[in-house]
Amino acid sequence: MEPIxxxxxxxxxxxxxxxxxxxxxxxxxxxxxxxxxxxVADVKGISMTILKIQAVVSQAEARQAVHDHGLILWLRELKxxxxxxxxxxxxxxxxxxxxxxxxxxxxxxxxxxxTISLGSKLVxxxxxxxxxxxxxxxxxxxxxxxxxxxxxxxxxxPILTNxxxxxxxxxxxxxxxxxxxxxxxxxLTSYDDERGDxxxxxxxxxxxxxxxxxxxxxxxxxxxxxxxxxxxxxxxxCVSNAFDARRITKEVVESASxxxxxxxxxxxxxxxxxxxxxxxxxxxLVLDDVWSDDQVQWENLLAPLAEKMQGSKxxxxxxxxxxxxxxxxxxxxxxxxxxEEDSLSLFTHHAFMGKETKGIRVIEEMRKKIxxxxxxxxxxxxxxxxxxxxxxxxxxxxxFLKTEIWQMQQNDSDIMPILKLTYNHLPAHLKxxxxxxxxxxxxxxxxxxxxxxxxMGQGFIQSGDKKRVEDIGNEYFDHLISMGIFLRKxxxxxxxxxxxxxxxxxxxxxxxxxxxxxxxxxxxxxxxPSFARKGRQTKVAGIGSLTLLQELEKFDCxxxxxxxxxxMNELRGCLSIRGLENVESETEASKAxxxxxxxxxxxxxxxxxxxxVSASSELDLRVLEKLQPHPNIRKLTIARYxxxxxxxxxxxxMPSNLKVIKLHDCPYLKQLPSLGHLFFLEKLEICxxxxxxxxxxxxxxxxxxxxxxxxxxxxxxHMPKWKEWSARKEDQSFPCLIELFMKNCxxxxxxxxxxxxxxxxxxxxxxxxxx
Numbered sequence: 001m002e003p004i005x006x007x008x009x010x011x012x013x014x015x016x017x018x019x020x021x022x023x024x025x026x027x028x029x030x031x032x033x034x035x036x037x038x039x040v041a042d043v044k045g046i047s048m049t050i051l052k053i054q055a056v057v058s059q060a061e062a063r064q065a066v067h068d069h070g071l072i073l074w075l076r077e078l079k080x081x082x083x084x085x086x087x088x089x090x091x092x093x094x095x096x097x098x099x100x101x102x103x104x105x106x107x108x109x110x111x112x113x114x115t116i117s118l119g120s121k122l123v124x125x126x127x128x129x130x131x132x133x134x135x136x137x138x139x140x141x142x143x144x145x146x147x148x149x150x151x152x153x154x155x156x157x158p159i160l161t162n163x164x165x166x167x168x169x170x171x172x173x174x175x176x177x178x179x180x181x182x183x184x185x186x187x188l189t190s191y192d193d194e195r196g197d198x199x200x201x202x203x204x205x206x207x208x209x210x211x212x213x214x215x216x217x218x219x220x221x222x223x224x225x226x227x228x229x230x231x232x233x234x235x236x237x238c239v240s241n242a243f244d245a246r247r248i249t250k251e252v253v254e255s256a257s258x259x260x261x262x263x264x265x266x267x268x269x270x271x272x273x274x275x276x277x278x279x280x281x282x283x284x285l286v287l288d289d290v291w292s293d294d295q296v297q298w299e300n301l302l303a304p305l306a307e308k309m310q311g312s313k314x315x316x317x318x319x320x321x322x323x324x325x326x327x328x329x330x331x332x333x334x335x336x337x338x339x340e341e342d343s344l345s346l347f348t349h350h351a352f353m354g355k356e357t358k359g360i361r362v363i364e365e366m367r368k369k370i371x372x373x374x375x376x377x378x379x380x381x382x383x384x385x386x387x388x389x390x391x392x393x394x395x396x397x398x399x400f401l402k403t404e405i406w407q408m409q410q411n412d413s414d415i416m417p418i419l420k421l422t423y424n425h426l427p428a429h430l431k432x433x434x435x436x437x438x439x440x441x442x443x444x445x446x447x448x449x450x451x452x453x454x455x456m457g458q459g460f461i462q463s464g465d466k467k468r469v470e471d472i473g474n475e476y477f478d479h480l481i482s483m484g485i486f487l488r489k490x491x492x493x494x495x496x497x498x499x500x501x502x503x504x505x506x507x508x509x510x511x512x513x514x515x516x517x518x519x520x521x522x523x524x525x526x527x528x529p530s531f532a533r534k535g536r537q538t539k540v541a542g543i544g545s546l547t548l549l550q551e552l553e554k555f556d557c558x559x560x561x562x563x564x565x566x567x568m569n570e571l572r573g574c575l576s577i578r579g580l581e582n583v584e585s586e587t588e589a590s591k592a593x594x595x596x597x598x599x600x601x602x603x604x605x606x607x608x609x610x611x612x613v614s615a616s617s618e619l620d621l622r623v624l625e626k627l628q629p630h631p632n633i634r635k636l637t638i639a640r641y642x643x644x645x646x647x648x649x650x651x652x653x654m655p656s657n658l659k660v661i662k663l664h665d666c667p668y669l670k671q672l673p674s675l676g677h678l679f680f681l682e683k684l685e686i687c688x689x690x691x692x693x694x695x696x697x698x699x700x701x702x703x704x705x706x707x708x709x710x711x712x713x714x715x716x717x718h719m720p721k722w723k724e725w726s727a728r729k730e731d732q733s734f735p736c737l738i739e740l741f742m743k744n745c746x747x748x749x750x751x752x753x754x755x756x757x758x759x760x761x762x763x764x765x766x767x768x769x770x771x
Contacts, residue, residue, distance in 0.1 A: 176342030208335035211379030243292030275304040337376015346381040514542030563591030572599035589626035607640040676700040676707035707733035725751040
């Protein structure tokens with residue numbers, strides 16, 4: 001592998017890994033375990049050495065000393081040592097846990113036994129690991145980079161010196177941007193009411209990958225005489241690494257003052273000064289090399305420009321497409337690469353110093369291959385041209401494409417430093433994801449889902465409290481695309497979102513829709529009179545083939561076999577299954593595999609009829625038994641269930657994370673299920689349970705813990721036969737209850753007492769029951 005990519009790969013992996021490893025050691029040291037002072041000191045020493053190595057590796061990346069093969073070998077050795085420290089910590093955790101449990105079983109209470117003996121083999125491994133890490137740190141000094149640690153406060157060097165750009169350009173050396181130049185000048189010099197897009201937008205984002213020529217093109221536009229005549233004032237600011245609204249505002253004020261130094265750093269005074277400088281002036285402001293899409297920083301910067309003179313414009317050059325979504329932006333101008341002719345022209349200019357090349361037959365023969373290498377990038381054309389001019393002799397051209405042209409160190413104006421700059425701007429967790437891609441062949445076509453799964457398998461994705469790991473991985477991938485690191489390849493067979501709006505005559509979706517196997521979102525507007533209003537939102541032939549579908553609010557068993565849900569395990573949010581009376585057996589119900597739908601948060605199980613109890617009652621019980629959801633469910637609704645009893649999972653294996661339960665229209669149910677053990681349950685609605693006459697200990701459950709520990713709202717509605725509500729005196733229950741709502745419970749005679757802070761609402765035929 002090429003040295004730059006190799007070092008990036010190793011460094012990209014190891015930096016976030018060290019962050020995690022240090023956190024794991026810190027957590028381990030906080031646990032209550034006691035070993036000999038020497039062992040504890042060694043473990044602490046390993047932790048502190050890891051902390052030192054973090055700074056060292058960060059410096060290795062920042063110094064970009066990636067052409068030193070000795071440094072690459074050192075990084076490999078460091079990676080091995082870090083993995084050994086991680087394995088050691090796993091063994092330590094396991095051993096301490098085993099010994100602690102063993103000590104508990106033996107009920108040892110004397111103080112001498114409080115010290116855990118880890119065994120000589122493990123103690124020696126701890127000592128060896130510490131010595132290895134210490135040696136790795138010492139070897140860092142051999143690269144003679146450590147003496148530069150104090151250049152900056154805190155000892156950390158900058159990642160890269162900010163790239164500097166200005167408004168001047170040598171137009172005689174420019175190729176292939178005449179059409180783009182005319183288009184942009186037309187946009188900038190047209191009045192706001194002449195544009196078809198948002199008339200309030202006055203910022204033109206120029207978006208393109210690194211090295212495509214964004215800055216050069218804007219320099220051309222900025223210097224054009226039509227632009228100079230149109231604008232009263234022109235200003236050029238190179239933003240580069242840090243988007244600091246205060247710094248940028250100050251530079252704009254100085255530029256508007258024709259270089260006069262601005263003394264103040266007071267934010268309010270800077271904003272007032274900027275507003276005053278630009279008042280009654282039609283200005284052009286260029287913000288070159290912008291990376292940030294921080295909405296707050298942008299709002300702070302643009303606030304003084306709210307009363308700008310009509311016709312004023314701001315041009316932003318960026319490789320981050322998300323910048324174009326900031327409020328106030330026009331439609332982005334996407335800058336593509338040069339044509340094949342222009343790419344080759346620029347290449348030959350730099351390779352032959354402007355000499356004629358038509359007589360050089362080998363150039364003509366290799367024309368197509370050279371253009372493929374350039375890929376439309378002006379920077380690549382200049383870089384390759386200069387390389388060939390300085391390195392190749394007359395007879396060496398055929399060997400040109402066989403060599404690894406990117407191995408050589410290049411100047412900061414060339415393509416590899418720009419690619420490295422993009423890499424340096426990535427946070428640590430994205431660096432390792434990007435570095436991982438270097439193990440694949442060049443021009444490899446990545447599949448988003450496959451790559452995210454590989455990142456997951458490597459442990460690169462930081463899990464979140466509410467988001468699933470796959471979604472976080474998709475955000476990583478999209479971020480890399482927006483930074484121009486990945487290029488999106490168009491694929492007409494990769495439709496992921498289908499939205500149908502204002503389709504007045506739509507009656508059925510085409511049968512072939514099931515072939516859209518990558519479809520994730522299917523939205524059918526509820527206003528469609530002939531489709532959605534008839535409850536046919538899910539009447540999609542072969543819907544079970546859409547295994548990546550993430551949104552499906554309603555699934556009607558009148559139109560589909562419930563088994564079609566079997567492989568649809570990417571569903572999330574809310575799923576309402578209707579028409580369950582159409583499910584013919586428990587075998588058919590089990591094919592839905594609801595227990596595998598781990599991304600669902602809300603599940604609604606609904607029958608459509610409440611008549612015919614006999615045979616239907618027993619079938620409903622068997623069907624509901626097979627519809628046990630995944631433990632991640634937060635809200636559960638069961639409606640129009642015709643069974644006399646509830647299935648086992650409702651009483652014994654109800655999802656423990658449930659926050660809301662609604663039991664509606666279950667007329668033949670004789671008693672309520674046991675729900676008192678659900679720790680997170682906050683809201684419980686019980687409605688139209690015509691068969692329930694008594695609520696007692698079966699409702700609270702047999703657990704000795706506090707019953708309904710988190711319940712805040714409890715509702716009973718339309719229960720005409722309910723007479724008694726009792727609870728055992730020794731049971732503690734409802735400590736968090738704030739509202740008890742009771743409606744149309746006319747025969748209820750007794751109920752438990754509640755503290756005065758509980759709001760009790762009894763309406764519509766509910767008499768005040770005795771406590």
